[in-house]
Amino acid sequence: MTANESLRMAREAGLLGLDAEGRLERFRKLAYEAGVRAEREACAQMCEAMRPSEREFDARYYDACTDCAEGIRGRSNA
Numbered sequence: 001m002t003a004n005e006s007l008r009m010a011r012e013a014g015l016l017g018l019d020a021e022g023r024l025e026r027f028r029k030l031a032y033e034a035g036v037r038a039e040r041e042a043c044a045q046m047c048e049a050m051r052p053s054e055r056e057f058d059a060r061y062y063d064a065c066t067d068c069a070e071g072i073r074g075r076s077n078a
Contacts, residue, residue: 003028007025010024040076047065048065
């Protein structure tokens with residue numbers, strides 16, 4: 001069920017007034033943003049986990065994994 005569907009159903013059931021609807025929408029946005037941040041961090045950690053343990057082993061691959069993780073984390077700060 002999408003956020004719009006749940007809001008529509010709550011309105012039809014008479015559960016939401018203007019004030020409650022605004023609070024619910026703000027909560028939905030905060031929850032969504034928290035999920036996006038958590039997913040990005042999980043992806044960044046996966047990039048770091050793929051890095052070789054020693055930089056000297058393969059510097060280009062090590063740097064690519066590091067750049068990937070930093071790029072993903074940077075999107076959360078944009």
